Amino acid sequence: MRLKQVLLGLFMAANAVSFAQENKKEVLFTIDDKPFYTDEFARVYKKNLELVKDDSQKDLNHYLDLFIGYKLKVEKANKLGLQNNASYQSELKSYRAQLSKNYVTDTKVTKELIDEAYKRSLKEVKASHILFNVDENALPADTLKVYNQAMSVRKRILNGEDFETLAVQNSQDPSVKDNKGDLGWFSVFKMVYPFESGAYKTPKGEISMPVRTRFGYHLIKVYDIRDNRGQVTVSHIMTLNGQNPVEAAAAKTTIDDVYKKLQQGESFESLAQQFSQDKSSSGKGGQLQRFGSGELSSDEFENVAFSLKKEGDISQPFQSQFGWHIIKLIEKHPVKSFEDTDVDFEGKIRKDDRSKLINKSLNDKLQAKYKVVQNKKAYKNVFSYLNEKYYTQEWELPGGKDPNEVIFTMEKDKKVKSTEFVTYIFNQQKANLNVKPLSKLYERLYNDFVYSKLSKYYDDNLEKEFPEFSYVMDEYRDGLLLFDLMEKEIWNKAKTDSLGLKNFYESNKANYQWKERVEVNVFSSTKEDVIKKTAQYLKKKKSVDFIKSNINQKGAVDVMVKSGIFEIGNDALPKHQNFNVGITEISHEGNYYFVTQVIKKIEKGPKKLEETKGKVINDYQQYLEAHWVDELKKEFTVKVNQEVFDRVKSQLLIK
Missing domain, CATH: 3.10.50 (Chitinase A; domain 3)
Structure with a gap:
C-alpha cells in the first residue's frame, strides 16, 4: 500500500490540479463524445508549470497531447470497469475520509486549543484537591446540593482551616487517605480538561471556585507553579527497604558499597545487573523509560533525577518510600518547540474533553448554515413513545406505532423522518445514558441526532462546498484508476510477457x-x-x-x-x-x-537477458507505455475544439 501511495503522489504531481478557478468553462475536447473542459486543462497546466523540468512539457501543444493521453488512460480504466473493484472503492473511501478531516472540524477553535495547550505545557503546577462526587447526569437539584457543599468547605478554608485536614474529612477521592489530596506536579493533558483549566487559572497560593468535571466538583489549591522541566532518561540501582531493622541495615550497607565501587571506576551497568533489586530494569543496566514531572510515584526520585546536570553524572545514595537508590543521568529531553508538538497536541485534543468544544462550535455553524426547522408536533409525538425502560435498555417502540412523519427539515428541502430518529434512539440504548429526567435525556438525544445528520449532510456535500476538495478528490480518483490500469496493462505485462520481453531484448541488444x-x-x-x-x-x-x-x-x-x-x-x-x-x-x-x-x-x-533482466523489464515497460497512447487513440474517438484551444493558449500565454 505504501508503494501505491508513493506512485500516486508522482501521478498527482504530473497531473496536478490547482485550486484557482479562472476563465470561462468551455468544452476543449471530447473522448467518445464525453466532454473535457478548459478550466481543468488551465488548472493542470498552471500547476505543472512550476513542477516540470522538461521545457517540452511547457509547450501548450505538447501539453495538450499529454493531457489527452492521460484522460484516455482514465477512460480506458473506466471502460474496463476498474472503478468497480472493491479494493479501489475502499481505497478511495479511505482517502476521502482522511482528506475530509480538514473540513469537518472548526479549525479556528482547534488552533486556539493547540495554542492554549502549548502555553500550558511550558509550565508545571503543584496542586491538591478535594472531590465532591456528583454524577454528570444528575438532576439539577442534586447538582446544586453538592455545589453548595463544596462552597461551604471552601469558605471554611478561606477562614483559616487546614486544607489537608478538610480534604481527609470531605474528599471522596479514594486516594485521599494516602495523599491527603496532594496531586504533586503535573502539566498539560495529565488531568481532565476542566480540572486542568481550573488549576492553570488559579493563582499560586489560592483556592479555586468549585470546578465541575465528569467526576463531580473539585476545590483546587495551587501550591506552586514552575517552568516545565521536560523529561529525563536515567538508570538506577535500587536496594529494597527491608521488612525489619536487620534487612533495612543490609539494604543501606549494600547501596553504600555499590557507591564506593562506582567511585572506584566500576561500570554502573554491570553493578546494576549484579546488585539492583528492581528486576524490571536491572537486566538493562538499570535504565528506565524517559519520564517527566508527576509521572513517577516518588517525588524524591524525580527531584534527584532532575537535579543531575550532565550526562553521566551519578547521584549519591538516597532513600525513597521504596528503597535506596543511586541514579545515573543518561539524557535530558527539554520541552519541545511548538512546531514539534503541533500535530501531537492536535491528536490529543481530539481525544479528550476539548473535542467537545470543537464539535459544539462546528454544530453551531452548521445549525446556522442549514437552517434546521423542527416539526414540534412530530417532536412531541416521538417523546410520547419514550419511557423509563430506556434506562434499563429494555425500551422498544410501542406496537402499532409508525412515526413516519418529518421531524425536521434542513437546507430548505432536506427532510428527516421521525422513523430515522426513533431508530437512532433505539440504538443509543447501548450507550447506557443516565441523563435524568426523561425529558432532558430526550432533548440530548434529539440534539445529538440533529448534529449527526447535519455533519453527514455537510460531509456528503464537501465537493459542492469546496471546489479545492472536489479537485483533489477528482485528482486522486483518476490517479488511483491510472495506477490500477498501469499495473494491469503495463507493469504486470512487462513482467509476465516472456515472449514479448525476449523479442524486445533481441531488438535492442545493442543497449545491453x-x-x-x-x-x-x-x-x-x-x-x-x-x-x-x-x-x-x-x-x-x-x-x-x-x-x-x-x-x-x-x-x-x-x-x-x-x-x-x-x-x-x-x-x-x-x-x-x-x-x-x-x-x-x-x-x-x-x-x-x-x-x-x-x-x-x-x-x-552483449549481456545475456538473465544478466540484465531488471533493466530490460524497465525499458520494456516504457516502450509499452509510449506506444500505448497511440493504440488508445485508435480505440477512442478524440475531437479537439481547435478554436477553443487557440483561445485558451492566448489567455495562458498572456498570463
Whole structure:
C-alpha cells in the first residue's frame, strides 16, 4: 500500500490540479463524445508549470497531447470497469475520509486549543484537591446540593482551616487517605480538561471556585507553579527497604558499597545487573523509560533525577518510600518547540474533553448554515413513545406505532423522518445514558441526532462546498484508476510477457552491453608490509585460503579479499591499477593498500537477458507505455475544439 501511495503522489504531481478557478468553462475536447473542459486543462497546466523540468512539457501543444493521453488512460480504466473493484472503492473511501478531516472540524477553535495547550505545557503546577462526587447526569437539584457543599468547605478554608485536614474529612477521592489530596506536579493533558483549566487559572497560593468535571466538583489549591522541566532518561540501582531493622541495615550497607565501587571506576551497568533489586530494569543496566514531572510515584526520585546536570553524572545514595537508590543521568529531553508538538497536541485534543468544544462550535455553524426547522408536533409525538425502560435498555417502540412523519427539515428541502430518529434512539440504548429526567435525556438525544445528520449532510456535500476538495478528490480518483490500469496493462505485462520481453531484448541488444571485464581477487590491508607479503605469496601461486590463513592469525584480520567478475571502472576495483592477467603492482588509496590477482580478462560483448533482466523489464515497460497512447487513440474517438484551444493558449500565454 505504501508503494501505491508513493506512485500516486508522482501521478498527482504530473497531473496536478490547482485550486484557482479562472476563465470561462468551455468544452476543449471530447473522448467518445464525453466532454473535457478548459478550466481543468488551465488548472493542470498552471500547476505543472512550476513542477516540470522538461521545457517540452511547457509547450501548450505538447501539453495538450499529454493531457489527452492521460484522460484516455482514465477512460480506458473506466471502460474496463476498474472503478468497480472493491479494493479501489475502499481505497478511495479511505482517502476521502482522511482528506475530509480538514473540513469537518472548526479549525479556528482547534488552533486556539493547540495554542492554549502549548502555553500550558511550558509550565508545571503543584496542586491538591478535594472531590465532591456528583454524577454528570444528575438532576439539577442534586447538582446544586453538592455545589453548595463544596462552597461551604471552601469558605471554611478561606477562614483559616487546614486544607489537608478538610480534604481527609470531605474528599471522596479514594486516594485521599494516602495523599491527603496532594496531586504533586503535573502539566498539560495529565488531568481532565476542566480540572486542568481550573488549576492553570488559579493563582499560586489560592483556592479555586468549585470546578465541575465528569467526576463531580473539585476545590483546587495551587501550591506552586514552575517552568516545565521536560523529561529525563536515567538508570538506577535500587536496594529494597527491608521488612525489619536487620534487612533495612543490609539494604543501606549494600547501596553504600555499590557507591564506593562506582567511585572506584566500576561500570554502573554491570553493578546494576549484579546488585539492583528492581528486576524490571536491572537486566538493562538499570535504565528506565524517559519520564517527566508527576509521572513517577516518588517525588524524591524525580527531584534527584532532575537535579543531575550532565550526562553521566551519578547521584549519591538516597532513600525513597521504596528503597535506596543511586541514579545515573543518561539524557535530558527539554520541552519541545511548538512546531514539534503541533500535530501531537492536535491528536490529543481530539481525544479528550476539548473535542467537545470543537464539535459544539462546528454544530453551531452548521445549525446556522442549514437552517434546521423542527416539526414540534412530530417532536412531541416521538417523546410520547419514550419511557423509563430506556434506562434499563429494555425500551422498544410501542406496537402499532409508525412515526413516519418529518421531524425536521434542513437546507430548505432536506427532510428527516421521525422513523430515522426513533431508530437512532433505539440504538443509543447501548450507550447506557443516565441523563435524568426523561425529558432532558430526550432533548440530548434529539440534539445529538440533529448534529449527526447535519455533519453527514455537510460531509456528503464537501465537493459542492469546496471546489479545492472536489479537485483533489477528482485528482486522486483518476490517479488511483491510472495506477490500477498501469499495473494491469503495463507493469504486470512487462513482467509476465516472456515472449514479448525476449523479442524486445533481441531488438535492442545493442543497449545491453558489457564493458571490458576482469575476473579478480582484490586483496586489501591498512598495512603496507602485509600487502607486500600478500603479493609475494601470489607470485608463488599460493591460494586465497592459504594467504588468509597465514596472514590472519591470533584472531587478527590484517588482510581481506574481494573476489568476482567486475567491469573495468567498477568501484569494487582499486584505482590506478593495470588489470592485465597476472599480479598488479601495489597501489595506495586513503588508508588502504591493494594488490590484485587478475585471473582472466573478458572482452566487451552483449549481456545475456538473465544478466540484465531488471533493466530490460524497465525499458520494456516504457516502450509499452509510449506506444500505448497511440493504440488508445485508435480505440477512442478524440475531437479537439481547435478554436477553443487557440483561445485558451492566448489567455495562458498572456498570463
